[in-house]
Amino acid sequence: MSTPRIRWAGALAAAVLAPAVVVAAVAAGVYVTAPPADRVVLARVLREQAVFLAVAAVLVVLVAGLLLAAALHRHVAPARRLAADVRVVLDANPEHRVTPSGAAELRDLATALNELAERHAAARRDVAEQVAAAATDLERERHRLATLMGVLTIAVLVCAKDGRILLYNAAARDLLGTDVGLGRSVFGVLDRNLVVHGLARLDAGSAPHEATVERGGTLVHVRLARVPSGTAGAGGFVLVCEDATRPERAATRQAELLGSTADLVRGAAGSIGAAAGAILDHPDMPAEQRRTFVEVIAEETARLGEATRRLTAGPGAGDGGWAVSDISAPDLGAAVAAIAARAGGPRARPDEVVETAGDVWFAVDSFAVAGALASVVRMLGDRHGVAEVVLAAGLGDAGELGRVDLGWTGRPLPAGRLERDAGDAAAVVRRHGGELWADPHRPLVRVLLPLSPAAPRPAAPAEEPPPVLYDFELERFQPGPAAWSEWEASRLDQLAYTVFDTETTGFAPDEGDEIVSIGAVRVVGGRLLRTETFERLVDPGRSIPRTATAVHGITRELVRGAPSLDEVLPAFAAFASGSVLVGHNVAFDMAFLAAAQRRMGTALTAPLLDTLLIDGVLHPDHEAHTLEAMAERLGVDLVGRHTALGDALLTGEIFLRQLPLLAARGVATLGELRVAAAATAQARTSERLYRPR
Structure with a gap:
């Protein structure tokens, strides 16, 4: 029982017993001050009339109790409801009005407060209009x-x-x-x-x-x-x-152009070499035949010139430099593996050395280098039958270069084969100031690449401050340093919340009823983010009763083929990560989620808040704590009821109206709210959810 209720119960007991105590005290005083003879007479009378006096005392106590209860019902309870309604007007819903009840004096006071509320609302509207006018430019x-x-x-x-x-x-x-x-x-x-x-x-x-x-x-x-x-x-x-992969198409075209040019150069060089060799070997050949060979040389030379023109005019030529940026060894290894996989080459597997080389950072054009190394992987598969290439990375012997090793199972590459088969990749590496070679004694290609410099590159001098585009405060809603590990000490106005709701096939999860829909919305910085929502249909794996469909409109046909709760729950947990969970009568929803959490091992470990219990803290003298009653009291429009997302949005609006009322009562932290909620009568059925974790 809460402290105010204990206090009122004690006052009621004292007031009821007071008449009996007064009568007993007066009787004791008369008995003590009477002469001895009179005491004997009084004692005999008391013995003879003991039953009558006891009944009379009981009747006096009952009458006093009834009169006091009537007085409390007529004056105290209406006064407390009046105070709660005034707090709603001041802190949550300026359009709310007090319902006159109780004694005539309290009804007059309620009427006067309603008049004051009207003037207060009119003043607020005037101020709001002025603020809106002043904020037009903003x-x-x-x-x-x-x-x-x-x-x-x-x-x-x-x-x-x-x-x-x-x-x-x-x-x-x-x-x-x-x-x-x-x-x-x-x-x-x-x-x-x-x-x-x-x-x-x-x-x-x-x-x-x-x-x-x-x-x-x-x-x-x-x-x-x-x-x-x-x-x-x-x-x-x-x-x-x-x-960074947007240039991939242009790079692919460039690679195709390089490949075709290389083939053309090899063919032209072969033809020129053959023609020149024939001329040199047969200096006495007939003039007509010599002219034919010279024409071949001239024709192939022209083809080489055209190929050179096409190559220098192709995409990516004349860049004037690489787009150098830092990339970690694990990311470079993963990029090489991904590019090689897309090209259909052998499998490139980053070794554990790459995974643990997070402190090795290369300063390179990451796309160009990753593509070059992937081309080496493809070459090893296409021309040397390698099925899998293992990538490893680490610091090189020189202080300014790091290494990337491509290893495989089998024979090492013959001398000169890497330069001939992967010349383009070698050119990319050398243009960065690195080196690429094949180890002649073991199956390994080593690549040396420039490391990210330990000393930072100097910043460019600032010419003038950038224009102010938006005056938001980055730190306004920063929680304290321990807020995410010690939830209880976190301020309510500095936390992120996920407000959620579920729709089900019925009301009994222990009897086979299941969730058919989950909806949620994020609340950050005191705002309901309607662009940050989560809504999923769930296949319950069973029929949906018509009575349930009549409420939420979800049929068996609508959810057939939808993911199961075991699939949806991890996605919901990811959506709600780093936030406090909020719901209305949340014990109902958690009972349905508990079984899936046990099956999946996916635990919703964040604290839980219930708007029903919060309303019990704010309005203990109101009998109705439904969403509809709370929405009417706090001035929230009832829209989208009985859909999971619609109810989550409605609950979120109500929760935002409750926060300033809690602050007015001195409830500022999550721990204070949980203690206050656990003390309400409504919490008894959900006590296990609100114990501090």
């Missing part, structure tokens, strides 16, 4: 920024110093996948080592850092910069990402 700038971010073809992400994404554009989600989202960690889509390596270079004084990372067979070029000091959110960083 909204225009924000719209311009949103438009600019939307049309950019380069992915842009702005991250807080702990890696949480605070801003991204559509190109970022297209390039990096649906794991990109506000409030989520960028380390879920990009390797943490890449970001840490880049930030270390930046902190040492480097220019905006450039690197390349392999993601799902695609090379992603990343440019990383710190948020300038002196601005809101200093300590965060900006990532600009681009698909």
Whole structure:
């Protein structure tokens, strides 16, 4: 029982027993002060009338109790409801009005408060109109920024110093996948080592850092910069990402051109050599025959000239330099394997040495070098019958070069064979200042490539500060340093939330009822992110009763072929990662998810909050705690009911209205809210969900 209820129960007991205590005290006083003879008479009377006096005392106590209960019902309970309704008006729903009840004085007070609320609402509307008028220019700038971010073809992400994404554009989600989202960690889509390596270079004084990372067979070029000091959110960083494999088509055309040119050069050289040899070997040949050989030489020379023109005019020629950026040894190995696999060559398997060589970074044109090494892998398969090539990497003997080794099982390459069969790859490596050769004693091709310099490249001098495009605060919703490991101490206004709901075939998971739909929405920075939603149909593997279909509209035909809950649950867990789970009557939903969690070993370990229990904290004297009653009380429109995503959106709106009411009651942290929720009468059926973990 909560402390206020204990206090009221004690007051009620004291008030009821007070008359009996007073009567007993008066009787004791009369008895003590009476003469001895009178005491005998009083004692005899008390013995003879003991039953009557006891009944009278009980009746007095009952009457006093009834009168006090009526007084409490008439004055105290309405006063507490009145206070709760006023808090709703002040902190959640200015359009809410108090329902007069109780004594005449309380009804008059309720009427006066409603009049005050009307004036308060009118004043708020006036202020809102003035703020809206003053914010027109700001909204225009924000719209311009949103438009600019939307049309950019380069992915842009702005991250807080702990890696949480605070801003991204559509190109970022297209390039990096649906794991990109506000409030989520960028380390879920990009390797943490890449970001840490880049930030270390930046902190040492480097220019905006450039690197390349392999993601799902695609090379992603990343440019990383710190948020300038002196601005809101200093300590965060900006990532600009681009698909580095976009030039692949042009590079393929260039490779085809090089191949055809090489064939033409070999043929022309052979013809010229044969003609010149015939002339030299037979100086006395007839003039007509000599003229024929000279014409062959002239014709083949012209073909060589045309091939040279085509080659120098082809795509990629005359670049003036390589697009050099840093790439780690594991990413380079993965890129080589991916390119070789797409080309249909032998399997290229990164060795454990590559996987553990995360501290080895090369400064190269990653796409060109990865393509060159992949061409060596293809050559080993096509011309030497190698089935599998093992990639290894490490530091070279020289301080400025690192090594990449391509090894295989079988015989080593004959002398000169690598230069002849993989000359283009050797040219790419040497143009970077590296070396490529085949070991004559063992099956190994070693490639030396320039390492990323230990000393940072100097930053270009700043000409002028960039224009201010958006005045958001990066650190506004930063949790404390221990917030993600110690949930209880986290402030409610600094946490990310995932509000979810389920639709089911019935109400009894222990009797075979199953989930047919899961919907969820993220809440970050006090905003319901309608672009950050999760909605999945689930095949329950059984029939759906008509009574359930009548509620949520989901039929057996609609979910046939949909994934099972075992498939959907890991995706939902990934969507909700790093956030607090929120639901309405959440024990119901968790009971259905428990079995799947046991089967899959996928645990939803985040804390759970229930808007039903929160309403019990805020409005203990209200009888109705349904979504409909809460929505009406807090001024939330009932839209999209009885779909999983619709109910999740509605619950999210209600939860956002509850947060300021909790703050007004002094409930500021997650731990404080969980303690308050566990003390409500509504928590008794779900007690196990709200014990501190």
